Amino acid sequence: NAGVTQTPKFRVLKTGQSMTLLCAQDMNHEYMYWYRQDPGMGLRLIHYSVGEGTTAKGEVPDGYNVSRLKKQNFLLGLESAAPSQTSVYFCASSYGGAEIETQYFGPGTRLLVL
């Protein structure tokens, strides 16, 4: 049981390049989330999904897209990376919604955009 895994662990991009971050969970959770963590800002929700085939915007969705084609995977895409997207990205999952359930976090992906 690996829990929540994230690929890659670290990536350097040039401005304007694109990339996809992969999150996978093996706990059969319905809900999945993408957060970014910046110094002094705390974790902020980018996008989330309440089930396979669904996605919704969080607090800071601009510049990102997501897809949930399979229940166990949640992909975060950056179409044209900007230096402001330099951050640590965390994926999380939960069986139910935030009103009743804790979230399980992956180890994070460190992204540097030059």
Add this chain to the structure above:
Amino acid sequence: KQEVTQIPAALSVPEGENLVLNCSFTDSAIYNLQWFRQDPGKGLTSLLLIQSSQREQTSGRLNASLDKSSGRSTLYIAASQPGDSATYLCAVSGNQFYFGTGTSLTVIP
């Protein structure tokens, strides 16, 4: 918009000391409050979850309290150990989780 504040931002204590971490939030309409631990370069690990109808939760040397009406929570750590050194984050849930910026704790042997 929910705002979550944690004070102090950093705390250093000698081993064996009891300590309290503070969390405050602006909107009392929450479902629950959670305390997480984050080690350097790692993800978050849930420590305690308090439902909005509860006043406190305990796990080992950790005790978390919730006063929803005043928008405050505390995390009490008894007999601190060097292994407790980490960043502690609180999060409150409405339609989503809102996180504080954390308190970085260092326990000095």
